[in-house]
Amino acid sequence: MEAAQSHNFKMHLLKEVADLRGGFAFKSEQYSEQGHFVLRTVNITENGNIDKQKAVFIPERMVEEYESFMLKEGDILFVMVGATLGKVGFIRNDSLPALLNQNMWRIRAKSEIVDPVFLYYLFKEKIRELIFLSSGSARGFLRRDDCRNLKLRIPSLHRQKLVTRIISDFDDLNHSIKQEIFYSQEIISSLFRSWFIDFDPVKAKAEGKLPYGMDEKTAALFPDSFEDSELGPIPAGWNVGRIGDIADISSGKHQPERSELKSSEYRTPLLGGAGIIAWTTESLFDEPIIVIGRVGTLGVVKKYTSPVWPSDNTLIFKTHHNSSFHYLLHQLRLQDFGAYNRGSTQPLLTQSDMRKLKLIIPNEDALMVFEEKIHYMTLLSDFNEGQSEYLTQTRDVLLPRLMSGELEV
Incomplete structure (x- = not known):
């Protein structure tokens, strides 16, 4: 097996491996009953998925004006202000098309350096540390530079994809269990x-x-x-x-x-x-x-x-x-x-x-x-809840060790 040192880990700032952009402050009078989905902080669930139950929309005729706020598959979302400061979401194809609302940053991985899914998991781990360190201040927000200058230790793309595959298997199984709970x-x-x-x-x-x-x-x-x-x-x-x-x-x-x-x-x-x-x-x-x-x-x-x-x-x-x-x-x-x-x-x-x-x-x-x-x-729903919690805990124990290279893959 390869030693951890041979995984070609390199230190990067987040701004070196991803583009960051804030959302737009859409006004309530712009919303319509149908049209183009405007993703708000309330649409990001605890586990990072996108929930459209409280979806709002803007008319299709207005979309071109806000083209630069259009989200793409693989985008990472980060709530940087308010009661849900620190919440992190991930955009999958079934959430699109969507426009980004205010109070969030869109983090778009540079795929030639970092795999978007790997960056999502790594960012979730590291941002907790940043929020913890700044929790003693009076600010109820994080500055963009705090986030842009976040230091990340990133391995080769090959290892990233191996780690991503393992963690994604946990999440896919957990998603299936959660679907059973939902039904x-x-x-x-x-x-x-x-x-x-x-x-x-x-x-x-x-x-x-x-x-x-x-x-x-x-x-x-x-x-x-x-x-x-x-x-x-x-x-x-x-x-x-x-x-x-x-x-x-x-x-x-x-x-x-x-x-x-x-x-x-x-x-x-x-x-x-x-x-x-x-x-x-x-x-x-x-x-x-x-x-x-x-x-x-x-x-x-x-x-x-x-x-x-x-x-x-x-x-x-x-x-x-x-x-x-x-x-x-x-x-x-x-x-x-x-x-x-x-x-x-x-x-x-x-x-x-x-x-x-x-x-x-x-x-x-x-x-x-x-x-x-x-x-x-x-009883079935409660049992599945326990299974889901166990999978989540196991993944959370493995994740930092896989990310750091402590565990071989």
């Missing part, structure tokens, strides 16, 4: 909407029909008529209540014992508003809970069924009965938390507002059958 959750979400939002079983019974795909025993749990309520027509016998009627709500707590890496000692997830932010030595909750962001990040709703420590930036929902756990989870995912924001300088949710949030409360039997129907699909 499982879509099936569960569709059943939830049919039963508790669109009231399909009640509508069918009101017409004297057996609800589609439902046996008579299950159908008997649903009424055959509606009654008026402050939230509009609801199934007869169901109630309008508040989240506080079915769940306890509390804030997370600060945990000083933390590690950026998982280990035998630091093995419990430490949660922020958008998910796992580090690892700690003990748990605050061991039972199933729902967690949302309290400060900063709003709108991300996640469930946890194993021991975790939610930080003081989170709100925790613990249902009074197991039968209402997934019902509440899906109700929360439908909420516009921005409407309850009480923060001035940064977003803030309060326990009081969440307790008072009104929702329809179905009868207990319908909730229990819903839990039974989704049980095995939920």
